[in-house]
Each structure stands twice: as structure tokens, then as C-alpha cells.
Amino acid sequence: QKEVEQNSGPLSVPEGAIASLNCTYSDRGSQSFFWYRQYSGKSPELIMSIYSNGDKEDGRFTAQLNKASQYVSLLIRDSQPSDSATYLCAVRRGGTASKLTFGTGTRLQVTL
Amino acid sequence: GAVVSQHPSRVICKSGTSVKIECRSLDFQATTMFWYRQFPKKSLMLMATSNEGSKATYEQGVEKDKFLINHASLTLSTLTVTSAHPEDSSFYICSARDQGRDTEAFFGQGTRLTVV
Numbered sequence: 001q002k003e004v005e006q007n008s009g010p011l012s013v014p015e016g017a018i019a020s021l022n023c024t025y026s027d028r029g030s031q032s033f034f035w036y037r038q039y040s041g042k043s044p045e046l047i048m049s050i051y052s053n054g055d056k057e058d059g060r061f062t063a064q065l066n067k068a069s070q071y072v073s074l075l076i077r078d079s080q081p082s083d084s085a086t087y088l089c090a091v092r093r094g095g096t097a098s099k100l101t102f103g104t105g106t107r108l109q110v111t112l
Numbered sequence: 113g114a115v116v117s118q119h120p121s122r123v124i125c126k127s128g129t130s131v132k133i134e135c136r137s138l139d140f141q142a143t144t145m146f147w148y149r150q151f152p153k154k155s156l157m158l159m160a161t162s163n164e165g166s167k168a169t170y171e172q173g174v175e176k177d178k179f180l181i182n183h184a185s186l187t188l189s190t191l192t193v194t195s196a197h198p199e200d201s202s203f204y205i206c207s208a209r210d211q212g213r214d215t216e217a218f219f220g221q222g223t224r225l226t227v228v
Contacts, residue, residue, distance in 0.1 A: 034216070043118075043205045043222040044156070088155060096209055096216060097144050104155040 003027060004103035006089050012109045019076040021106050023089030026070065032092040033065055035074045037085045038105065044088055048074060079110045115139055116208045118220030125196055125227055133191045133223045135206030141186040142208035146217060147179075150203040162189045196227040 005024045013019045021035070032051050036044035048063040050056045050072065056063045062075040072091075076083055086105040092098050115138040125131050135145055143164045148156040160170045160181050168181035180192040189208075193200055203224055207217040 041203075041222075041224070043219040045219070046216060049216060099146065099158050099161060100156075100217075101158075102155040 002103070003101050004089055004091055006087075006103035006106045008104060009107040010109045011106055012111055013079050014111050015079060015081060017079050019079045019083065019108055019110070021074040021076070021087050021089075021108065023072045023074075023103055024070055025072070025089075025091045025101075027091065027093060027101075028067075028070065029093050030067075030070075030091040031094070033063070033072045034090040034092070034100065035061075035063060035072075036088040036090060036102075037083075038088055039085045047087075076108075079108075081110050081112060084108055084110045116142075116206065116218045116220040118206050118223055120223060121221055122224045123226070125225070127197055127227055128195055130192055130194045131196055131225060133193075133204055133206075133225075135189045135191070135208065135220050137187045137208045137210070137218075140208075140210040142189075143186060143211045144217075145183060145189040145206055145208045147181060147189075147191050148205045148207070150205060150222075156205065159191075164189075193225065196225070198227045201225055201227045 035048045038044045050063040050065045060077045064073045086107045088105045089103040090100040117136045119134045145162040147159045150156045159174045160168045162168045162181045162183040164183045170176045183189040205222040206220045209217040
């Protein structure tokens with residue numbers, strides 16, 4: 001079982017729709033959860049971080065965490081073509097000096 | 113926001129040669145830097161954690177004699193790929209944590225290494 005699992009996609013959504021990206025993790029000791037966006041040939045860019053159960057909203061992005069189900073998701077509202085990228089889920093067990101474990105990413109395509 | 117500069121962005125080298133990649137934190141001090149490798153359509157795999165003034169901690173399966181990491185100052189860590197082979201061709205990415213603000217680590221721009 002992979003430590004962090006994501007559907008590789010591609011996930012295709014029309015412009016203006018809601019994109020829903022999902023991630024499950026195996027380590028129940030994980031404390032911190034992150035979503036990164038990575039454009040082709042570029043390094044990852046942090047979009048959202050979430051540390052406690054529930055929802056966290058930032059602009060068009062909402063992260064949802066359910067530690068009991070070991071599940072974290074990212075919703076992108078009003079999807080734009082510029083949102084087309086690979087979205088990486090990452091988890092961390094300890095503090096900020098601890099390592100991140102990444103999923104393989106979900107490729108999102110926002111169509112016109 | 114904090115800036116992490118990685119250099120070079122692209123490098124092509126011949127088999128058997130060594131390549132050095134630099135990772136600099138431009139506006140903060142980074143006691144901890146992380147080095148990742150990413151193969152096409154794969155996720156980031158942590159290679160090692162670099163701590164200023166001490167030896168790097170390598171992940172299982174990563175050859176420390178092949179991937180030399182030096183973190184001599186609070187703003188610079190280097191990764192040297194020694195005796196490179198075509199299978200070392202990959203995207204190498206560093207990240208650095210701003211210890212002063214205890215924020216999440218920021219990523220450098222990445223280095224595309226091609227060994228021919």
C-alpha cells in the first residue's frame with residue numbers, strides 16, 4: 001500500500017465547474033496535510049495546508065480533512081484553464097523540519 | 113514570500129562526469145533543506161535532508177557517496193551527482209525551511225539533469 005494515494009487522472013472538468021481532487025494516506029500519525037500545484041517542467045507550489053479536521057477555505061480553494069477516514073481532498077471552484085496542472089497531495093508526520101511524503105499527483109484538465 | 117533559488121535550471125553532462133546543483137535561500141536562513149528527485153510523471157521522492165553544519169540524512173536506497181550533499185552555510189546547500197550515468201537523468205528539486213518564521217518549506221525552481 002502506498003503511503004499517499006491519489007488517482008492519477010486526468011480529471012477533466014469544464015471551465016467554471018468544481019474540480020474535486022482526492023487523497024488517502026496510510027500513516028495515522030500524520031499531522032499536517034498539503035496540496036501543491038505543479039505545472040509541467042516546474043517545481044511544486046504550495047496551495048493549501050490543513051492541520052485539523054474539517055474544511056479550510058482560501059479563495060476558490062477548499063481543503064477538507066477527515067483524519068478518521070485518512071482522507072484529504074481539494075475542491076477548486078470556478079475552475080479556470082490556468083488551473084490545469086498536476087496536483088500533489090503531501091503529508092507530514094512531525095513538525096516543519098520533518099519530511100513530506102508526496103502522492104503521485106492528479107492531473108487536472110480544465111476545458112473551455 | 114520567501115525565495116529559494118536553484119541553479120542551474122538545466123544541465124546536460126556526459127556519463128562519468130560530476131554535476132553540482134546549488135540551492136540558495138535568498139531572504140531567510142535555512143537550517144534544513146530537502147533534496148528531491150522526480151522522474152517523468154512520477155511524484156517527488158525525498159533523497160536526503162540537509163542540515164547546516166552536519167551530515168545529511170539520506171533516505172533508504174539513496175547512495176550517499178553518489179549524491180554528495182554539503183550544507184556549509186545557512187543559505188546554501190549543494191547536491192553533487194558524482195560519476196553521473198543516464199539513469200541519473202531526472203528533475204532535482206530542493207526546498208528550504210525558514211526557521212525564523214517556522215513556515216512550510218519553499219521549493220526551488222528545480223534542475224533538469226540529462227546525462228548523455
